[in-house]
Amino acid sequence: MWGHAVRIGTRSSAPGTTATTVPNSGRDGLFGRDDELRLITELIEGGAESGGGLLLRGDAGIGKSSLLIAAVTVSTSMGREVLRTTGVEAEAELPFAGLHQLLRPLMAAVDHLPITQRRALLTAFGADDGPPPEPFMIALAALNLITEAAGRRPVVIVADDVHWLDRSTHEVLAFVIRRISADPVVLVGAIRTGHDGPLLHAGAPLIELSGLPDAAARQLVAVTAADLPPAGRERIVREGLGNPLALVELPIAWRAIADPSTGPPRHLPLTARLERAFGGRLAALPRLTRDALLVAAVDQSEDLAEILAATSLLAGAEVTTHAWTPAVEAGLVRLDESRVTFRHPLVRSGIVQAETLPRRQAANAALAAVLDGEPYRRSWHRAQSIVGPDDEVADDLEATHRIPLSRGAVAAAIWSLQRSAQLTTDEATRGHRLLLAAEHAFGAGRADLVERLVAEAGGCALSALDRARLEWLREILNDGVPGDARRILELCDLARRCERTGDRELALKLLHGAALRAWWAPAGRAAQDAVVATANGLPGVGDNPWYLAAIAVAHPTQEGPAAAAALARVVPDEVTDPYALFLYGMAAHAIGHSESAVAFLGRAERRLRDSGRLGLLSQVLTMxxxxxxxxxxxxxxxxxxxxxxxxxxxxxxxxxxxxxxxxxxxxxxxxxxxxxxxxxxxxxxxxxxxxxxxxxxxxxxxxxxxxxxxxxxxxxxxxxxxxxxxxxxxxxxxxxxxxxxxxxxxxxxxxxxxxxxxxxxxxxxxxxxxxxxxxxxxxxxxxxxxxxxxxxxxxxxxxxxxxxxxxxxxxxxxxxxxxxxxxxxxxxxxxxxxxxxxxxxxxxxxxxxxxxxxxxxxxxxxAGERPAVTGQPGRDLLTAQELQVARLAAAGLSNREIGQQLYLSPRTVGSILYRLFPKLGISSRTQLATRLGAATPR
Incomplete structure (x- = not known):
């Protein structure tokens, strides 16, 4: 659901419109943003008691970053702890780059996290070699680090250029913002118009930023273009469309052109003109400075030493920090002892746009050459340094896609496989890589991406096994008509062919898909019989969960006795794979063995909570x-x-x-x-x-x-x-x-x-x-x-x-x-x-x-008996979440333990308990078990 959008700001000179100057870290004032600053200040003030969020959305240069700087100033003045992260276009495929930046000030407390969360977070950051963590275990670790910090003093999260955050970080922020209502944590983020992402759907209010009112725009131009004639200043106001960055940068471009009377070019969109304005300053810079700016613009890191090393390779000569002085003086970058940061994202894109393709490729190749210790980033830059097929780079990308996967960054792994497929010359190999990416996308819940990848793979000359895998992916996307006896028979035939090629697991998955079609809608007895006969024809299936789910779902009445006998041989507590437990539970549900179904699904639920596999947990709970x-x-x-x-x-x-x-x-x-x-x-x-x-x-x-x-x-x-x-x-x-x-x-x-x-x-x-x-x-x-x-x-x-x-x-x-x-x-x-x-x-x-x-x-x-009042007052007034928390507390779990199970912060759990006590007419958690009067959870 989209956040509630509030449009603030207009270019009309409405009576009563006022503009004020608010100091910020730039050289100019912050004009005409009273309403936005008021909302941000109120959010930060209220954050001492409860959490929330606010998103700013608008065009490039509209003033989002300036408002975030103001938010930092307000937060600091109120004694808040400020955590900051900024999306960088070049880092969009670098897993958890934004999250690492955000949590860096809190990492000293990582040892206080539960061990599963600690391992997940450190593995995501490449500081541990644990098993691939579940994304939501990483998100829970981040939530707990942040809320623990908020227990000492309120926290304000400031996220700029959210649209360029890597997907993994973006999803963590959405997870966090849904769970901080009871914690002294607020999030203020900025996202560019035309971009989407999980944070936009997390329920936070959304402020749509439009241009400055005319009066405020003229005030700003009076500061930035005081040396220009009145007619020139008025034209800048008109062409700037109330965009603060334009009102600052267009006067600089105006001064730089040979004939000031013509003004800046008008045939380009405003953003493109600003990019050109920034990129246009390159021509006057020394060659080594241009090289350094280009390397920094295509780099995924702001690390000064790394950028200088790659620049030296690009230039063919040693480059020192002195090369940056002209860029700093031109107002393009900021430099400190270890980092290079661009003044505005449009500076980065303007530099990239101003350079030729061969130059951009050379810069990426130079970066790849200095990244021997980082194979994933090396392969990423190698992929950007070429045009057209290259099997060596494609193989490297496929090999290194497991690195982000091992850190829980599925989106980065998918990108690597997609790019690998683009660079692959062999059609069958290309299709295989697309299908592998589609399987990862399905596991991440990206049905839209799965559909696109499957369609692209379908146009390749696939091997017989990959053709069957493609059909299975189409099935799990519910492609086709449930029921559809003809399609069920096709899937049975595919399953038999997979068995002959030695892929029994894929054969069973295809049969499971066929069985689900017969479950959802009538398919006829012949189709049901075909699924069962094909499954029974596979050797060595025994108590295989895919097999039992297929026969039970396809023909619950006929296969009930066989499925029940097989399920009786399986001890739920001895099964460790949650998906196997899910399938056993599905089989038991289909044949009406409710107690057995709950036993399998209940254990699957516990295993999934422990590992953070929330996508499958949602399905297990539903079943x-x-x-x-x-x-x-x-x-x-x-x-x-x-x-x-x-x-x-x-x-x-x-x-x-x-x-x-x-x-x-x-x-x-x-x-x-x-x-x-x-x-x-x-x-x-x-x-x-x-x-x-x-x-x-x-x-x-x-x-x-x-x-x-x-x-x-x-x-x-x-x-x-x-x-x-x-x-x-x-x-x-x-x-x-x-x-x-x-x-x-x-x-x-x-x-x-x-x-x-x-x-x-x-x-x-x-x-x-x-x-x-x-x-x-x-x-x-x-x-x-x-x-x-x-x-x-x-x-x-x-x-x-x-x-x-x-x-x-x-x-x-x-x-x-x-x-x-x-x-x-x-x-x-x-x-x-x-x-x-x-x-x-x-x-x-x-x-x-x-x-x-x-x-x-x-x-x-x-019957002559007056029934005594034996009800449990208030219990029916509890929400589902309150009841769930109450049951876990009644079972003796601490707030931290409850939070780990339900993916909530301990403070949120405490707040829920505080709300439900009056509803139940009690004053402490020790009274919960008696008041609930029912068995506590498993």
């Missing part, structure tokens, strides 16, 4: 929702939905896709937010209906049915559930209909449609005899008792259902006890009815099933 609802763990289902949405934002995955919507609809329908649940179900049906995605349509009907049950409309609820059992209906789904068996029976009893419901469910009885699906048997046992046509037959059926071990299924057991207690009361066995009704009510209240709890209380009153 748990239905099974946790079945198991009566509604709180965890609610928090999983909410956290998955937030993580989807962090990882660039779609937040409002139909899968997230339908999970939200089901959770809300059970928790009582019926209007919102129905609204989400409407959106699911609109999105999924045209493609007949019957899995999602079935879940939408389930949500609607629960809404009507809670609203006291059993006949309407029955209609929604009934559609899930009719093969002619779009909402029919082989696996999802299991979840509607008990609700259908409950609705039928309320609507007087027991006989019809028995006919609907009759077909399931045969399935249940040969399919060991716990959820199906539990649902059917409830339905048999509730729908029993013979009064004498009902009680044995209730007792048989209650004799099952339902320890892990509290919601279902409580529903059985409610139905049995109600049946007993209607038979005037009031004394016997009270015990199951009491138990049912207590369980419903504990899990948050308020409408069922109300039914149980009503039945108890009808």
């Amino acid at each position: 748990q929702v239905m099974d946790r609802m079945e198991l009566g763990d509604w709180e965890q289902a609610r928090t999983a939905v909410e956290e998955a949405r937030h993580l989807a934002a962090d990882t660039g995955q779609a937040i409002w896709d139909t899968g997230s919507l339908v999970n939200n609809a089901m959770v809300l329908s059970l928790s009582g937010d019926l209007d919102q649940a129905r609204s989400m179900a409407d959106r699911v049906e609109q999105a999924a209906g045209s493609r007949r995605l019957n899995n999602l349509l079935a879940c939408a009907r389930l949500a609607r049915g629960f809404c009507d049950l809670r609203s006291g409309r059993p006949a309407d609820a029955y209609g929604h559930f009934r559609r899930m059992f009719d093969p002619a209906e779009p909402a029919f789904h082989e696996s999802e209909r299991i979840h509607a068996v008990a609700p259908l029976a409950e609705a039928a009893r309320g609507a007087g449609l027991e006989e019809e419901a028995r006919l609907v469910l009759a077909g399931f009885e045969g399935v249940a005899r040969h399919v060991p699906v716990p959820a199906l048997h539990i649902h059917l046992e409830y339905a048999r008792a509730v729908l029993a046509p013979d009064e004498d037959a009902a009680e044995p059926l209730f007792k048989a259902a209650l004799s099952r071990d339902l320890t892990g299924w509290p919601w279902h057991r409580a529903r059985l006890e409610l139905a049995y207690g109600s049946w007993l009361r209607r038979r005037r066995r009031t004394t016997a009815s009270r015990s199951p009704l009491r138990t049912a009510r207590a369980v419903f209240e504990r899990i948050g099933a308020t409408s069922w709890a109300d039914q149980a209380a009503s039945e108890l009153r009808a």
Whole structure:
């Protein structure tokens, strides 16, 4: 979501417009920016209590950097700690360059971080040789370093030229800004118009900077062009368009031209004219100074020694710091003992534009020659020093792409592979490198980039194996029509060919993609059988997670027994790979083994939290929702939905896709937010209906049915559930209909449609005899008792259902006890009815099933018992995040430990606990476990 945009500043001379001069570090004043300075000052002042951010967006030279300098001045005067980073165009592919610059003042405290975070950050900076860190573990380490510093005094982060920060740093800043609301940390950033990036979508307010008002522009020109005639100054005001940099630099260009009466050239855009104005000063500079400026302009570093060494190679003679004196005097650069910095980014680009291509290539080649100790940067500059194919450089780029990958900088690795492909002469090798880049892009959540890379690779003469890999990448992008039996058969054929070439893993991935098509939409029995037959034809698959997920998802009823037997042999605690756990959980979910699904997915969740793989964590949380609802763990289902949405934002995955919507609809329908649940179900049906995605349509009907049950409309609820059992209906789904068996029976009893419901469910009885699906048997046992046509037959059926071990299924057991207690009361066995009704009510209240709890209380009153008030005041007022934090605190975790699990700062955790205590009517964390009254997290 874009940050809220506020447009400030106009070139009209509106009455009442005032301009003030505010000192800054430049030679000129800061004119006409009162409103912007006020907003920045208010943000910094408020940052002593809570965090936030503000982004400035505008054209080059509009004054963004000057406002940031003012922010630094204000921050320093208030005693804030200022952390600064500036994007550099040449460093955009240098992983974590901006983050290293930002955190340099805090690195002395890195030893105080948890070991996994410390290793991740040091590896990202190349100071440790640990395993490749997850990007979000690096981001969490950065967050904790910053918030720990803020515990000593408030912190102000100042980020200039954000559009040129390397992608990895940009993503860390977006991660941080989403999590500092409770910390004394503020971020003020500047980004150029026309650029995008993660920080723009992180929710911070956005100020659109336009040109200075005319009065302020004239004040500025009166200072910068005092020696020019009035007509000349007025023309500069007109041509400068209120751009402060233009109003400073155009007078210098004006003075430099032979005929001042003509003024600066007008046929170029303002930015190009400014670049030309800076670049135009090169001609008057000595040759060695020009060489030094060119090397600095194409370098990824501001290191003076490195630039001088490369300049000496370019010039063919030793170059010393004296070469910089004319550039400093011309106002192009600033020089200190170890660094060279350009006065403005347009100086850098103006120098590059002014030089010829061969000169730019020579400068890059000189830099590559002095970077023997930095293979990634060396290969980067070698790639910039040539035009056209060069297999030696291409091979070097492919070899060195693993360096940024090992530091968690996926974007830099992708760039290396893309550039390597551009320089490769062999078409098959070029396609292979593009596909490798696409796989990395998919892992980073860059679906847009994957699509582009796959399309480009598709035009290459690929090997048979790479052609299959391309098809798999298209599948994981959901390219094509779910269902599509023809495509499923093609994928099966590809899988067989992959097996023959020895790539069994790719074969299984292709079959998994084919199975998902059959899951999402009808594909026909022949397609389902083909997936299973192909998978079973692969030798040595055994308990392979890809294999089990493929057969279970493709044909859940037929393959349920085989998949269940294989899953029983796998011990979740012995599996270390989170993706394997995810696939096992998927298989268990597909065949209705909810307890097994939660066991696998819960362990995957813990492993992913520990390693910082938040993209997959979002998917794992989403997949748990239905099974946790079945198991009566509604709180965890609610928090999983909410956290998955937030993580989807962090990882660039779609937040409002139909899968997230339908999970939200089901959770809300059970928790009582019926209007919102129905609204989400409407959106699911609109999105999924045209493609007949019957899995999602079935879940939408389930949500609607629960809404009507809670609203006291059993006949309407029955209609929604009934559609899930009719093969002619779009909402029919082989696996999802299991979840509607008990609700259908409950609705039928309320609507007087027991006989019809028995006919609907009759077909399931045969399935249940040969399919060991716990959820199906539990649902059917409830339905048999509730729908029993013979009064004498009902009680044995209730007792048989209650004799099952339902320890892990509290919601279902409580529903059985409610139905049995109600049946007993209607038979005037009031004394016997009270015990199951009491138990049912207590369980419903504990899990948050308020409408069922109300039914149980009503039945108890009808049985002559006044129910005691046993609810948990305030618990229903907690947000999903507050509930998640409360449960972890109740389990004894410290604020720091909770923050590590939920990717929050410890101070944010403390703030959440401070807010939730009054809601629960408690004053300390020691009271949490008693007040929550439910099992603490795993």
